[in-house]
Amino acid sequence: MDEINDQKQLLNDTLKVGAFYQTLLLMVEQSFVWEKEDTITSLAEVLAKFTSSLSEEEQKEFKEKLDQVFDSKGEAYADELAKTFSPEELDEVNKDLEELSPVASDAPQTQE
Numbered sequence: 001m002d003e004i005n006d007q008k009q010l011l012n013d014t015l016k017v018g019a020f021y022q023t024l025l026l027m028v029e030q031s032f033v034w035e036k037e038d039t040i041t042s043l044a045e046v047l048a049k050f051t052s053s054l055s056e057e058e059q060k061e062f063k064e065k066l067d068q069v070f071d072s073k074g075e076a077y078a079d080e081l082a083k084t085f086s087p088e089e090l091d092e093v094n095k096d097l098e099e100l101s102p103v104a105s106d107a108p109q110t111q112e
Helices: 002-033 037-053 056-084 087-100
Strands: none
Touching: 002 037, 056 087
16 A cells, blocks of 8 residues: 555656746746746846756856767757847847856857
């Protein structure tokens, strides 16, 4: 019986993490859409705090995972952003990203 309860708890915890993750993604997206500057600044601070708290090994692993995201989704992101923003605006965003996080400096560059 304990094994069943453990499995139920694991499922419940997994669903909560999934719901939190989806909510967080939506919040981040909408913060930029609605230009919520205070929230965007707070997100940048959280990112900076997170990356500065990582050990060298964790930074390496995080960068590898970030590279995987950019490799798999970066071109689609760039195409979508290019529909909304000029190349100059995108370059400015890349500069801002580089200032926010040492791992973000490897973000894909805009195509002109």
